[in-house]
Amino acid sequence: MNITQHFDFDRGLAVISPQGLQKYTERLDSYSQILTQLYVSSANNINKYCIDSCWESGNIYYVSYDNGYVKKIQFDGTEIASLSLVNPLMVSVIQYSTGMSVTVNFPPQNDQGCWIADKGSGKIIKTDNNLNIMAELEGIDNPVALIADIDGGCYVVEEHTFPSVGGNLIKVSSDAEVLGVKPYSSFSPSVVKFIDIAVDSAGWVWFCADDKLFNLTYSSGQLHQQYVLNPLGSDDPFSSSSSEPFIEETKHIGSIDTDRNNLSRHLYVAGGNGSEAFILKYNPESGSLLARKQYYDISFPYIVKVVQGMGSDSLYILEDSAKWDDYGYGSSSSSSSSSSTEWKSSSSSSSKSSSTSESSSSSSSL
């Protein structure tokens, strides 16, 4: 008896909210809700990373900040594993490959685990595929983003508001050791407010802050800034020279994501304001703009998720007109500075603390 399951990556979508986890599939010409269950979180939790799915297995990881747990479920809702923490805020799955395969094994229990930011304990935690803790890094007091890297490590962004103002982009190894730190003040130009982060299939990091896109790579304990894009400033594709008219009112970047399955590793940038949205598509190698689109019937695109399936043709955006000024743009011009945080890592194979600060960076603007 041979049965094959084919997966259409463009037609599976999970939506998580304080009202629950909802999964949608597209059947024929309409979307239908197929499952509502499980999730109750804090209504004040506005992070973007409390759910992530494994491209290879289809398993879904999600966190509940208020209830203090991380769960891993199959796509049919069956719980595979659970981990109790203090206040887990973000989760990022360590992916097997650069994109989803056409077929998956059943039951889909094989993946590489995940990274978790537990704000309550000030730790970031690496787990195996059964949510057993394999390594952890202490001293991450206010994480605002966490994303798994292609080498099994991760990047974490932490911000501080008191007593010092600023933040750090931290490169963490697969053993939860700090490999490199880039303070906000070392970016060129220096940054104040983080927006989003993405890692492509070549390990290039896209760090979005202050409506700018910083392209970074990591090597030899250093995070090197390659170039910066300023789509709402000098690189505005909707400027007056554009053939498409643009209503000139304040707009901001809402979210970014990369296409890891595509060899060209395209970067997608979504932004707008309370009444309109734009989407941009970039070539990461050259920083050149490949496509652009404006929508006057879509409000601020708060989240963009590129579907990572082989041959997939779409991405999803979540709009919310109330989110466009959540970051308080223009309300602060205070200079950023690095903090004096001490990070302490521990894992099953090693336990030592290390920190590396980068004092300068290479940079160039397009």
Added chain:
Amino acid sequence: MTIKIHRILKSDLSNAGTIDVHASGMSNTSGMTISHFAFAPQQTEATIPYSLEIVSEHVPKISQTDYCIVIRKKIDLTAVSVNEKTIEDIGKDIGEYDYTDNVPARPLDLPPGFTELYKG
């Protein structure tokens, strides 16, 4: 409120569809995020050359033939693998259900492709 999620095509960034998420009691998307997942199997027509009639605690019938095996425990009959690939290892066709390798003596041969499973 109704929250809208839009599907955008990678090629030209055009809008390919909108999902309306009805979330009662919500005034904005606080706490909401999205992630795609590998689901939505495409259905394929297939013909199984025998019929199964299996009831717990009863003798199963395979193609109208009674088999003297009593199903004592729940057995997961799902089987998933790569198309046209024969499942040869015991257990791979039952989704790693809690089984044992202890196979009792059986009075009749099973049809090709079947492996007898016993949960003591």
